[in-house]
Every structure is written in C-alpha cells, then in structure tokens.
Amino acid sequence: MTNGLMVDFVLDTMKEFGTIEQIRSNRIRISTTPDKVHDAIKRSRELLKCDRLITISAADNGRTLELIYHLTGPHRTVISLVIELPRDVPETPTMSDILPAGIYERQIHDLFGIFFKGNPNLEKIILNEDWPDNEYPLRKDWKPDPGKFYGGIKEERI
Amino acid sequence: MPEVIIPIGPHHPALKEPVNFKVIADGEKIVRLELDISYNHRGIEKAAEQRDFIRVLPLLERVCGICSHSHSTAFAKGIEEIMQLEIPPRAQYIRTIVAELERMHSHLLWLGVAAHEIGFNTLFMWIWRDREAVQDTLEEMSGNRVHYGMNEIGGVRRDLTPEQVNAALVRLPHLEERIKKYVDMVNNQETLLIRFKGIGKLSKEEVLKYGAVGPTARASGVDYDIRSDDPYLAYKEAPWKVVTDTHGDVYGRTIVRIGELEESLKIVRYCLEHLPEGPIRVTVPKIAPKGEIFSRYEAPRGELAHFIRTNGTDKVERIDIRTPTLANWTSVAMCLVNQNLADIPVIVAAIDPCLSCTSRITVMNDYDRKASSITMDELRRQSRARFQRAERL
Numbered sequence: 001m002t003n004g005l006m007v008d009f010v011l012d013t014m015k016e017f018g019t020i021e022q023i024r025s026n027r028i029r030i031s032t033t034p035d036k037v038h039d040a041i042k043r044s045r046e047l048l049k050c051d052r053l054i055t056i057s058a059a060d061n062g063r064t065l066e067l068i069y070h071l072t073g074p075h076r077t078v079i080s081l082v083i084e085l086p087r088d089v090p091e092t093p094t095m096s097d098i099l100p101a102g103i104y105e106r107q108i109h110d111l112f113g114i115f116f117k118g119n120p121n122l123e124k125i126i127l128n129e130d131w132p133d134n135e136y137p138l139r140k141d142w143k144p145d146p147g148k149f150y151g152g153i154k155e156e157r158i
Numbered sequence: 159m160p161e162v163i164i165p166i167g168p169h170h171p172a173l174k175e176p177v178n179f180k181v182i183a184d185g186e187k188i189v190r191l192e193l194d195i196s197y198n199h200r201g202i203e204k205a206a207e208q209r210d211f212i213r214v215l216p217l218l219e220r221v222c223g224i225c226s227h228s229h230s231t232a233f234a235k236g237i238e239e240i241m242q243l244e245i246p247p248r249a250q251y252i253r254t255i256v257a258e259l260e261r262m263h264s265h266l267l268w269l270g271v272a273a274h275e276i277g278f279n280t281l282f283m284w285i286w287r288d289r290e291a292v293q294d295t296l297e298e299m300s301g302n303r304v305h306y307g308m309n310e311i312g313g314v315r316r317d318l319t320p321e322q323v324n325a326a327l328v329r330l331p332h333l334e335e336r337i338k339k340y341v342d343m344v345n346n347q348e349t350l351l352i353r354f355k356g357i358g359k360l361s362k363e364e365v366l367k368y369g370a371v372g373p374t375a376r377a378s379g380v381d382y383d384i385r386s387d388d389p390y391l392a393y394k395e396a397p398w399k400v401v402t403d404t405h406g407d408v409y410g411r412t413i414v415r416i417g418e419l420e421e422s423l424k425i426v427r428y429c430l431e432h433l434p435e436g437p438i439r440v441t442v443p444k445i446a447p448k449g450e451i452f453s454r455y456e457a458p459r460g461e462l463a464h465f466i467r468t469n470g471t472d473k474v475e476r477i478d479i480r481t482p483t484l485a486n487w488t489s490v491a492m493c494l495v496n497q498n499l500a501d502i503p504v505i506v507a508a509i510d511p512c513l514s515c516t517s518r519i520t521v522m523n524d525y526d527r528k529a530s531s532i533t534m535d536e537l538r539r540q541s542r543a544r545f546q547r548a549e550r551l
Contacts, residue, residue, distance in 0.1 A: 026388060027452065051366045052382065054454070055480035057465035068465065070452060076387040078452060100369035100488050107484075111203075128196045137204055 010079070013047050014040065017081075029080045034092045037083050041069060041095060044081075049073040056095075056104040058112045060140045065090050065112055069099075085114060094119035111138040128152070161189055166502070168197045179506075186499050191491040195484075203477055210472040211237055211311050211446070219305050221479065224267065227253075227260045228457035230309040232464045233477070235390055236453030237311050240446045240468055247392075247434040249313035254392040255326075255429045256299065256308050258422040262333075263292040264458035265415045265422075268507070269340065272412065275503040276353040281343070288336045295326045313439025323430050330427055337419050344412050354409035358493045358505035361406055370489035371482045372460020373418065374508070376402045377410030384456035395432075396425045408508045445472045457482055 007022045010030075014020055017040040018032035032040050044050045050071035057068040064084040071079045085092055094116040095101040105116045106125040113136035116122060124131065130151040136142060144150065161184045168176035176197035182190040202221055206214050219230045231253055238245060266289035273281035293303050299322055300306035308314050344350055360370065365378040375382055383400040385393040401417035403410040446468040453464040460482030469475040494505055 023450075053369055054461065055463050055465070055478070055485070057452075057478040057480075059465075059467055059476040059478065061475075070463070070465075072382075072387075078388075078454075080452065100367065100485075103484060103488055104480075124196065125194065126196055126199050128199070129194075137201065 010048065013043065017043075026077045027080065028077060029082060031082045034083050034085060037069070037081060038093050038095065038098075040081055041071070042098060044071055044079055045098065048079065049075065050079055053095075053099045053101060053104075054078065056101060056108060058108045058114065058138070060112065060138065062140060063087070065114060065139075067092065067108070067114065069095070090114040091117055093117050096120070110136075112136050113139070160184075164499075168194075179502075181494070181499070181502065183499055188494045188497050188499060188502070191494050193487055193491060195487070203479060206474060206477045208473070210444075211474075214474065214477075215309060215311065216305070216307065218477075218479075219307065219309075222481070223304050224264050225260060225457045225459065225462070226305045227256050227308065228455055228462050229464075229479070231257060231391070232453045232455035232462055233466065234309045234311050235455075236451045236464055236466045237446055237468070238442075239453070240449040240451050240466070241311075241443060243312055243440055243442060245313055246437045246440060248317075248436045249438045250392050251429045251433050252314045252316075252318060252438065253309065254396065255318075255426055256296065256306055257391065258425045258429075259292055259296050259299075260306075261458045262419055262422045262426070263289055263296065265419050266292065268415060268458075269412070271507055272354075272408070272504060273350075275507050276350075278349060281350075284336075285340070288333060291329045291333055295329055298322055298325055310439065312442035313437070315439075317438045318433065323433060327427070327430050330423060334420075334423055337416065337423065341416050341420075344409075344416060350412075351409065353504065354412055355405075355407060357408045357501050358497065358508055359407045360489055360493050364492065365406075365489065368489040368492055369485050370460075371485045372457070373411050373414040374460065374486055374489060376400070377414045378406035379404045382461065384454045384461050388454050390455070392429060393425075396428045398422075398425050408504055411508050445470060459483055460485065 007020075007028060010028055011020050014030055017036050018030055020028065020030050023029050030040065050073040052072050054070040054072055057070065059066045059068070064086060067083050067085065069081040071081070083092065090113060092114065094105060096105060096116075096119050102119065102121065103125065105119050106122060108114050109116060109122050110124055110127045113134070127137075128151040130149070132148050132150065135145075135148070135150075161182055164181040164183055165178065166181060167178035178194040178197065180192040180194075181188055182192075202217060206217060209217060215230050215233065218233050219226045221229045266285055270282045270285040270289065273279070273285065296306060297303050299318060300308050300316060308316060344354075360368075360374070360378050362379045365375045365380045370378075371382070379402055381400050381402045384390075385398075386400050398421045401414050401421060403413045403417075405413065448468060448470040450467045451465075453466060455462045455464075462482055463480040465476070465478035465480075467475040467477075490506060494502065497505060
C-alpha cells in the first residue's frame, strides 16, 4: 500500500473550490458548485495525480439532485467531489472531455434526468428505447403513471 | 469496401446476459462499436430503497449470478461501517474464503469460455471439470452453488465445521496441480498463443484514459487492486500479491487471471488453516444512523463500488452500484477498433462481461440495403476455421 494523500496538501490545492473534509483515513470529500467542478476535476488530475474516475454517483436528497464524482490515483485516496443541482433545471457541464465519464453520464441522464451540457452522445443506455421521455425513475417523487406505456409487450386485455 | 452495420445481440449463447452491439465494419475490419445495455435493467437500486437491510441483502446478491457474494459483501461492509460495528475475525475469514472461492470459480469459468470461443473445446471441458471442485466446496459450505447467502449485516449466517474445512483443504492440492498445468499450457500451447497474442490490445495510457478495471487493467500494467489499495476482510493478514502483466492483450488478461487463481488458492488455504475461533456474528441495531459511505470491493471482474446513503431508518436512502463491467465497456469499444470481425467473441469475452449477448447476426449492406443473416454458429465456424488455420501454421 502506498501512502495516502496528505489532507493538508489537498486543503492547500483545492481550497478555492469549496469545503474540504476528511471523512476517513483514505477518503476526502470536497463540496463544490457546478460552475467550478470542471476546473476542480482538472486541478485534481494535474496536481493531485488523480488518474482514475471510479464512478459518478447520483442521489436525490428531496431538495436538490446531487452528483458525486469519485476520483482516485496512485496515492489510493478517494477524492469525492460533490455538487448540488436544482431540481427544476438540473444542468451541469460534461466531464467526458477529460474523464471516461460518457457511460456514467448517459446512465444518470436516463435515471435522474440530469442534463450534461456538451456530452456528444447523451442517448438512452440503461433504460429501454421505448421508455417515455421526462420520466426519471430514480427521483424520489417519481411514480409510474398508469396511463403511460413503459415499454415491453403491450398486453391485450379483453 | 462500404461500411456495414452489424447488430449483435441482445441474445448470444457465448455470454450470460443480454446486450446489444452495433458493430460498424469495413469488410472484416471493425470501425466502431455502439452499445445498448438496457435489456437487463431490473430497477434493483429503486427496489433497494423500499426494503429494510435484512431484505436488501438477498436482493443485492441477485444483481449478479457469478459474483453474488461480491455485492452482498460490499453492501454489508458499508452498512457495518456506518453502524460502526466490529465484525468478529472468524466472520471476516469466512467471508474471505467464500470471496476467493468465488473469484476462482469465476476465473475458471472465464478461462473455459475463452477456450470455447476460440474453438479449443478440450481445454474448455477440462477447465469446467476442475471448476466443479470449487463449486462443490462452495456448495458444501453454503448449501448453494450460485447465491451463497453467507452474508448478513454483522457477520455471516453459517459457520464452518472442522469437517467442511478439511474437505476444502483436501481438494486444494489437486486444484493447484491443475492450475499449474494451465499456466504451462497458456505459456507454451501454440494455438492459444496465436489466438490470444496481440488481440484486443490496450496500452497503459489507454486503460487509464478509458477507465478499465480489474484483470483488464492489470494486464496492461495498471496495478489497481482494491484488496491492497483499500484493504477489507482478511486481505491484510493473508499472504498474497497483486498480479500484473505488461502485454495488454487477451494473452495478458489470461496470464493475470491464471496468476490470480494461484493467489486466490493461497488466500483460501491460509484462511482455512488459520480460521480464528469465536463468534460468527454480532447483534446489530435495526436502524442505521444518518450517513454516507463509499464501499469498494475487488470483484472477480474488477472494482465494484457501492455508494450508500442512509437516513436514520432501517432502509437506505440511496444505493448506487457501479459494476466492473460497466467501467470496462468503454475500453472494449475502443480495443475492438481495427480488429477482425472473427475476434469479436474472444475480445468481448476477454473482459468477462457480466451481461449477455447473440444468436443471430444480421449483416446489412448500407449501400444496397440488402440484409442477410449470419447465425452465431456461422460466426463460431469462422472463428474455428481461423483456429484451424492457425494450427496448421
């Protein structure tokens, strides 16, 4: 095992992007905003040597939609960058230009309806192609609409 | 030659679950690949939000039929960390034993499938026969061959008796000998070398750029392995090392998986011989405090990540599962470019996708709009014909 990142070093490098806390010996959480996140990820790739995107997690906390970018690198410390997006216009710049994020962004777009500005191929990947538009099943307030058709084989009822 | 679009899937006997590829090919060369993985979306993440922890565990175990123990362990260790529970060492060791046996059965399964994909069916039969020894051990320990049901929040559900430990230890020497035989075959068998070497190459930079994980990444010299990066269970105590290789092709991935078989066997033997005495579980509170955890686990196919958020009740607020295969798709799409059509089965199989695939391929000519079909048997036949040509060389 290699030595983890020093939290002081991260504090120093990333302090302009938001609040930084160490939640476990090898986990650092940075809360930032959608307009700064692209620069923050760029900075962590360059200065914190984060060469790996583990995943982008999405969550609905009731008020806002959250995106959490989990990055790691040779130091093996996981840096989690958290951003919150308003529910009415959930938009954020894509990371597909600097990270292998395309597949995760498509998945989150399907399930949460978050729009990634600049992603060249934001098409359905995880939901079936005949799934209706504007239905985002992992949002907390989502309920299936009995009047809508969610794909599959139409049953003929007599 | 005009470019043609070849849809593969969603059903394919070579893989286990449905996926659809649109392969854009120019003659025999692959130009691009598009992917549709929607066929198996079952809404498990949504369903997990409605159930309490006791009922979530069996549900998550059914995310996958091959790495079932991975999902339940990743979730259990996450929730245990939020609850700040100390899991008894015996339970940790039993979890490790099942986890490593699972890795062995998964890698043996993969080796067999890879041999079958290139038409080397004798090797496929041998490997799957030897895999039965691992499956028998798992069945003896848990009563099940697929969903072991060993985990619960706070420990494991079944203890190991001295007889079970002995029966497992007795099987290991034979397995060890067989694995040695396969190491020898992969390094010296001409037919395997011809079909594996130089196929589906990914450089170290490409692996990092496309975010590949597990044996696919380690075969290109990227030594990420969660068992050593973020140690959990008994991996700190057991003697083992991260297996890497520098070939970066299907051959390298085979070397890594065979190397991991040897390491797994060492871990299983160590844990069986040093099984600590004591209880196998602790009593757990019904509810978990409000919290958030990012639980990482090295599944047979690579890093598995569970992002868990609890809200102070007996249910999770959110569980986000990132499976290793999802991370590997981007790299597959890239390493198929400029390869031969007949190598699709072995390259796709080389990441050991945990999704399924194709019985019929439609070859569609974009220019005259004429469609014809190739069955999977035809593709296999072509693949085998290449193997026979290779053998004659």
